[in-house]
Amino acid sequence: MSRLSLFAFVLTCAAACRPSPQPASPAAAATESATSDAAAGGRTPAAGGRVAQRESVETTVFHLHKFLQRIGVERDTYTRDGAGDLEAKASFGFQDRGSQVTLAASFRLGPDGLPRDYQAWGRTSRLSTLDERVTREADDSFTHSRVGEAPVHVTPPASYVIASGYAPILAQDLMLRAWIARGRPATMTLLPAATVTIEARGEQEYEVDGKRVTLEHVSVRGLVWGREDAWLDEAGRLVAVVTRDAEFDHFEAAREGFVALLPELVSRAGADGVAWLSEVGKSALRGPAGVVALVGADLVDGTGRAPVRDAVVVYDGDKIVAAGPRASTPIPPGAATIEVAGSTILPGLWDMHAHVQQVEQGAAYLAAGVTTVRDLGNILEFVTGIRDTIDAGQGLGPRILVSGIVDGDGPRALGTVRIKTREDIAPVLDRLKRAGSLEVKLYSSIAPSLVRAIAEGAHRRGMRVVGHVPEGMNVLEAIAAGYDGVSHVPFLFDPLFAPGEVAKLSREARGRRIADADLKTAPLAQVIRAFASKKVMLDDTLALFELMSHTAEESARREPGLARLPRELRGLFDGTSPAQAALDGAIFARYLAMVGELHRAGVPIVAGTDISVPGHSLHRELELYVQAGLSPMAAIQAATSVPARQMGLQAQVGTIEPGKRADLVIVAGDPIADIRDVRKVTRVVARGRMYDPAELWRIAEFTP
Structure with a gap:
């Protein structure tokens, strides 16, 4: 996790x-x-300054x-x-x-x-x-x-x-x-x-x-x-x-x-x-209430259509009421008008691999323009309480979609929600359903023999099955057993190794096998076909593995968010050693190439970070997608309309269209021309409330 x-x-x-x-x-x-200690038999300093025995x-x-x-x-x-x-x-x-x-x-x-x-x-x-x-x-x-x-x-x-x-x-x-x-x-x-x-x-x-x-x-x-x-x-x-x-x-x-x-x-x-x-x-709230018109920016609405130049976006409370070219989009009488020329308006971003384990993350996510997160593992009562408070309009943070984490038995198991036998399946799934979980996230100690039954039970209850590939399975077997989504791109390279082989190989031999792998031939070509044919979603968390694959100095160059971390987080991202960096970098290059191949095969790719550098790593994820061969538009969609569609919420969010929720991000510059401009967040609108990112970063204890 x-x-x-x-x-x-x-x-x-x-x-x-x-x-x-x-x-x-x-x-x-x-x-x-x-x-009292002396009365109980303890020794105190004696005359002449002799030091007493330790008590x-x-x-x-x-x-x-x-x-x-x-x-x-x-x-x-x-x-x-x-x-x-x-x-x-x-x-x-x-x-x-x-x-x-x-x-x-x-x-x-x-x-x-x-x-x-x-x-x-x-x-x-x-x-x-x-x-x-x-x-x-x-x-x-x-x-x-x-x-x-x-x-x-x-x-x-x-x-x-x-x-x-x-x-x-x-x-x-x-x-x-x-x-x-x-x-x-x-x-x-x-x-x-x-x-x-x-x-x-x-x-x-x-x-x-x-x-x-x-x-x-x-x-x-x-x-x-x-x-x-x-x-x-x-x-x-x-x-x-x-x-x-x-x-x-x-x-x-x-x-x-x-x-x-x-x-x-x-x-x-x-x-x-x-x-x-x-x-x-x-203290971070900015902008007027009521009907607001954002005027003069380019509009990237998340649908994949070409950007609208000199656009108008109008929202009233938490709903978008109009979006389009200034020339043909009337501004309602009495609307508060905010000029945002030189900027680009995007749908609110999604982080599809989050763990909301402290409230400060809410401020960091919003500061980065993230208005929806998918929580992939937490204390169920903790995260659902935060979710419900935010949904009731009484908290600060992105909308939280809960995926209840389930593990099996053994020394490597995690969390308190466990499925150890077939008899556990129904009560656990019913508990997650009552808690409002949209998905069941399987962790690494689930018994492979139970995966198919869990998937069938979850699907009958309208929940998806996602997560880690359990130990003793490979990703092809997980997909065949009913997985709807896989977390973390390294799992896709499991089939390179025969059962039990990994434990017999040195670290370098294992790494070299991945670094030298040909994505066009079996077994990795088979992995790509399985994802594509079943439309299995991948949240790859590339930004996380990049931090692990390079030296600290190289990571700082690639991820400027590292320089803005609070004091308590510094030193957590040491990366790999200089001696190991060449091999680890080559492994990461294979991960990047795999994501590009999956996208070209039509596999739904969704942006997720597994926290990494809070807030900032979502931006890095989109930059890496462009390096992998996605267009900037497709990269933005991986953090907007694609996750909304995967989670069945495309009628509510994910694009900027009338009737949808007023979740918006305003960035300086043009991320279609340079995806790095997605980092230049100047305003965030979540549920119709406008926030100042610099103040949100301050609340989260980052350097703005």
């Missing part, structure tokens, strides 16, 4: 010490409890989850020495789709509760590592060191915290205790030079083991991209965190005894996030 996680198959397919009753820092709590204070366990599926634990231990220093250590580990992710961290806090030293080393996801240290010097400055970066020296203000992102949970626990102990400041410095913003979002009562407990909800910004949600008990201890991991996937942690609350907390996080974004998003 994650963009970064997919490189694993590219070549193979192809918490806390207990405080005093009032909230206090762990160090303060430890100091205040010294007398254990507490051990806390957090249960770690991904997509609400329990995957591991974090064990936090606190010890104190006679000098008053507290050492807090975290042992963090989980299993994710067959990979072990482990991280260790250690904090040393002085008697004042402030961190003096911090170390963290290990992995934060299957594909990301961390080796970081922050040390307090004699002059009260700090040195921050991270492998691969030059050391940074800084003297922070009084309110500072130390953390490395979402993990370990210990860092978040200490941070929130410090926030309370320091009087709940709006912001604190995150060493070496960032800012954490913490906001109280109210208290709610919950039932835990038959008892009512009150938890305080807070939002945190600055550790990961966008908002995290955390809950504290009445003593100020961290109870749960709802966040995203280093692969952008849903990640949740709950202190032992509170795990059963996670589904409800995830739902609350989504609802609160949408409400927050809707409120701050008001």
Whole structure:
């Protein structure tokens, strides 16, 4: 599901010490409890300054989850020495789709509760590592060191915290205790030079083991991209965190005894996030209400017809009422007129491979001109709640079409919706249908023997079947079993390998087989014929695989959006190594060529990104289509009318015609002459509301 996680198959397919009753820092709590610890047999400093033996204070366990599926634990231990220093250590580990992710961290806090030293080393996801240290010097400055970066020296203000992102949970626990102990400041410095913003979002009562407990909800910004949600008990201890991991996937942690609350907390996080974004998003609204006429731009209406020069597009609320040449398209009396000469008006763009896992993505999508997304894997209750809020006009973001993700059993399985046997098929499909899922997305651990029955059941319920090709099948078998769409172009190269052969080949041998493949001969010619004859849709996610196929420097040249990323996202797109770049680039060239051949064979190609560089990668996808041989017009249609038709919504959206929804993008320049102009978004109209992209990018924490 994650963009970064997919490189694993590219070549193979192809918490806390207990405080005093009032909230206090762990160090303060430890100091205040010294007398009771000594009475219990602990050793304190002896006469003459002898340092006492280290004393254990507490051990806390957090249960770690991904997509609400329990995957591991974090064990936090606190010890104190006679000098008053507290050492807090975290042992963090989980299993994710067959990979072990482990991280260790250690904090040393002085008697004042402030961190003096911090170390963290290990992995934060299957594909990301961390080796970081922050040390307090004699002059009260700090040195921050991270492998691969030059050391940074800084003297922070009084309110500072130390953390490395979402993990370990210990860092978040200490941070929130410090926030309370320091009087709940709006912001604190995150060493070496960032800012954490913490906001109280109210208290709610919950039932835990038959008892009512009150938890305080807070939002945190600055550790990961966008908002995290955390809950504290009445003593100020961290109870749960709802966040995203280093692969952008849903990640949740709950202190032992509170795990059963996670589904409800995830739902609350989504609802609160949408409400927050809707409120701050008001600053991005531009343009008048009522009847609006856009005048003077070229019109690319998405139908494939030639552009209309000097056009007029009129919308009233959320409906288009007129579109055509200025000379023959009357402007209604009283309409507000906006001159947009020198621009091009396009239908609202679609991202057909999205994962809306945080509300900030809504702002980023709209800023890029994306007014509809197809969510291909999520926590069902989370994404449907956001979908319904936006559909009710109470949120900010694109229209969300839900494809419910389903996986099977085994160590690599993902999510909580599972089909393990034939008996599971009907209840799971009925659940997805009730939730409004338009499709069933099959993931990699579904048993191949169940695919045909799942497809037949989904089709009877009016749902399509799309997604990954399950392990043990190839793409030809998936199409024969009833797939309506395939995600990710590497799966199309599966038939190059005999069953079981991939595991016996070296990485280079596997890659060379793909790079040297002839698309005109079997078995790849057979793949193209199967897609074409069954009209199977492909969302290829080329922009994602391009990021994996080149060095970081080359990727930055190809994708200017990388330079605009929020601080928390930098470093996630390291690409391939220089030694591997030639082969990986050759593999990517085959992917590009395959998409071109499929388009020429009449296969419906739809633009999707699997998030990648949020917002920006949709533009890159269209640029890559032109490189693959599609005309700029066809590339634009792959993100407008073709997905609307594939999803059965062509009567409502996808083209600029009277009666359709007022989803529009205004770009400077002419993307038919130069597809790169699709990046030059100056205004976005979603459901008849006009937005300023620069302000939306600011809300999403990107550089406009």
